[in-house]
Amino acid sequence: MARAGLNAERLALAGAELADEAGFEQVTLSALARRFDVKVASLYAHLRNSHELKTRIALIALEELADHVSHAIAGRAGKDALTAFANAYRDYGRAHPGRYEAARFKLEPEAAAVSAGGRHAQMTRAILRGYDLSEPDQTHAVRMLGSVFQGYVTLEAAGGFSHTPVPSEESWVWTLDALDAALRSRSAS
Structure with missing residues (x-):
């Protein structure tokens, strides 16, 4: 029997919070069960496995990030748009490091098709x-x-730029500035 109040959406949101606290790789059904003080088996009433949990977290992250960037x-x-776009990605990565990592989780084609990707x-x-x-x-x-923003945010989060x-x-x-100059130099006009 499913525990009152638990559902796939609530579990995925809690998983997203756990990802930000401990890292996306640390998100497991066992860790989530501990968070709700339930047995792992009780989560199977809502989620098939850890892969489904991680997929749901990735979908949340992609949606949140898209909303943040769109705004x-x-x-x-x-x-101005390039800078706002880049800063939105960087800000989200700083505020939600686990979710930002989740946004790179490889989705199955069906999930990718309905995602905010x-x-x-x-x-x-x-x-x-x-x-x-x-x-x-x-x-x-x-x-x-995508490569530059992803690389910069990831390296910065790992402390890669703190030694200078x-x-x-x-x-x-x-x-x-360099990206803007490179893009302007390739303009078709």
Whole structure:
């Protein structure tokens, strides 16, 4: 019998909180059962396995991140949109490190199709409209931006930039300026 008040959504949200506290890799059905002071077996009434739990957390993270980015870039264009977009990703990664990691969880095709992943791609292409890139440059730019933002946020979170007197914030601004210059140099006009 299912414990009163527990359902897949509540468990996934608790899993997302646990991911932020302990890291996405630490999210297991056992850890979640301890959080609710229930036996692991009782969670199977709501979730098939840890993979389903992690998938649900990834879907939450992708949706939250898409909403955060969408709000940040609304009404912006060009470098202003690029900066707002990048800062939204970085801010979310700082505020929700486990969820940010979850957003990179490899989803099955069915889950990916209903995820907010498509919104992320659409928003990236939307900010690139300000740079007037033709294909295949636009696709290259989408991949470049994703790689740079992901890499920077991940390295910064791991303390990778804390061993130098140059503040990470200065490098972040320099990186965004360099990305803007690179995108402008590839403009189709």
